[in-house]
Structures are given as C-alpha cells and as structure tokens.
Amino acid sequence: MKPDHFERNQALASEYVVGTLQGAARKRFEHWMMESPRLRRQVWYWERRLEPFNNTLPKTTPPAQLWDQIEQRLFPEPQASNVAAGQGQGLWFWRWSAGLAMAALLVVLIWTPLPSQSTQGVVAVVQSEQAQPLWVMNASAADHSLTMKALPSVATNTGQDFELWLLLESGVPVSLTVLPTEGAELRIQLSNEQARELLKSRSLAISLEPKGGSPTGQPTGPVLYHTQLVDF
The missing domain is CATH 2.60.40 (Immunoglobulin-like)
Structure with missing residues (x-):
C-alpha cells in the first residue's frame, strides 16, 4: 500500500471520479482505495463536489440489442439437452436479479472512456x-x-x-x-x-x-x- 500523500490523493481521487484516470492506473487506484479508508473518504468528497457536473451530462438510451448481447455473454445457452426444468427456472431468476445490477453498471460503461495504453x-x-x-x-x-x-x-x-x-x-x-x-x-x-x-x-x-x-x-x-x- 502506498503511503498517504494528501495532494497526490486529492488529485487521483478527482481524476477517478471525473473518469480521466484510466487503464491499469485506474485498477491500481481501485485496489489501493479498498485498502485505505482515508482515500475512500477523499473519493466520496469529490463525488459530492462533482455531482452537479454529472447532472449536466445528457441522457443516452443504449441500443435495444445491447441487452441481448449482455445476456448472451452472462448466460450462454447450456449445451446439455437434459437440463432440469427447475434449473431452468433458477437460471431465469438469476438473469432477472443480475439485470438489476447491470442497469447500474451500464451507466458506468457508457460514460467511461476507453482505457489508455499509457500506465504512467x-x-x-x-x-x-x-x-x-x-x-x-x-x-x-x-x-x-x-x-x-x-x-x-x-x-x-x-x-x-x-x-x-x-x-x-x-x-x-x-x-x-x-x-x-x-x-x-x-x-x-x-x-x-x-x-x-x-x-x-x-x-x-x-x-x-x-x-x-x-x-x-x-x-x-x-x-x-x-x-x-x-x-x-
């Protein structure tokens, strides 16, 4: 875990919230944030400060076929033909539950820029x-x-x-x-x-x-x- 450095932490936290901290650097920051309560507080601080900026972003409706593509990747059709009916019902239950989580995740995916090749x-x-x-x-x-x-x-x-x-x-x-x-x-x-x-x-x-x-x-x-x- 990196030592605390207030100015650096503030800059990284704001970059993380804005979305310009990308690629491997973003993953390192998220791992570090899990270890540091102080860093999490700084991220929460920037989320509150930048919330008015988030509200200015225009709403975007994802393509209709995107949900089908997500479902196919998460729940590919079983290959075996002897899947029990009870298992099939359970599968549809988990699809419905995961869909709720994906609704929130999709917003992040839409607005997160593609990862940069640079890690420094x-x-x-x-x-x-x-x-x-x-x-x-x-x-x-x-x-x-x-x-x-x-x-x-x-x-x-x-x-x-x-x-x-x-x-x-x-x-x-x-x-x-x-x-x-x-x-x-x-x-x-x-x-x-x-x-x-x-x-x-x-x-x-x-x-x-x-x-x-x-x-x-x-x-x-x-x-x-x-x-x-x-x-x-």
Whole structure:
C-alpha cells in the first residue's frame, strides 16, 4: 500500500471520479482505495463536489440489442439437452436479479472512456481559493500528451482566455495552450523538450490573457492559479 500523500490523493481521487484516470492506473487506484479508508473518504468528497457536473451530462438510451448481447455473454445457452426444468427456472431468476445490477453498471460503461495504453503519468487539479475544482489535468509520459478537463463552473470571459504555462525550474514560463472552459476537454501533444521539462518542474500556472492567448509569449495578465503535478 502506498503511503498517504494528501495532494497526490486529492488529485487521483478527482481524476477517478471525473473518469480521466484510466487503464491499469485506474485498477491500481481501485485496489489501493479498498485498502485505505482515508482515500475512500477523499473519493466520496469529490463525488459530492462533482455531482452537479454529472447532472449536466445528457441522457443516452443504449441500443435495444445491447441487452441481448449482455445476456448472451452472462448466460450462454447450456449445451446439455437434459437440463432440469427447475434449473431452468433458477437460471431465469438469476438473469432477472443480475439485470438489476447491470442497469447500474451500464451507466458506468457508457460514460467511461476507453482505457489508455499509457500506465504512467502525472495529474493535477486546479482549485480556486475556495477549494472549488476548476480544471483536472492528466499528462502521459508514454505519448507526451496533456489532457485538460474544465469543470462546468469555469466560465468564459468575454474577450479573454485562460492560458496555461509550464514553469521551468529556472522560473521562466513557457506557454502550453489556451485552456478549455465550461465543461470542455482539450488534449494536446507536448514536444520532447516540453515533456521532459514538465516531468522535471511539475509546476503549472494559469494567467488571464487577451482572446487567443498572450501576444508576447509571456504572461501579460494576472497569474490567477498555480498547481503542482503529482505521480499516479
């Protein structure tokens, strides 16, 4: 079991609840969560904080044939011809019971992204002064990608954008991208040098800039937020 690290746990818990923690990393986190009551409390905290975001997701009706496919995979037809009638009735009872559980599971399957091939990376959660989550960020060391998910509470400013900066160990900021807002998600590719520097400094900042980003290549507006990337 990993030692407790509050900032890392908070970032991982928020990634888990939002759904951007994927693949083997998600499975490791779920195993770790079973061992740590404190980590479970942090997950519950994010579930309550992000519940308004879940309510904004549009409803999706699964295809009619999906239920038949699920049933066939769970309960394939018996090969033997001498199955007793009582066993058949019991089978239908378990099909009905399992269907209730599958109704809840299907919602998770619909909204969970496909697992990523990457199993290593760093995550960060940008919060306001009131500890309100604003952006969730996930950087993959395997393919040099950076994914940014804005929470619905992040509003677009007329004529202005939020710009993300990588803070080098030397203190010089490097522009990475203009950030998404209002629940949108953005994924960018980092250069080899950017990925290397990101893993070294782990420090990011967000400034308020003119529409389209800073015209000078350096922050021109106020720096509103700082965050630190942690391993998962």
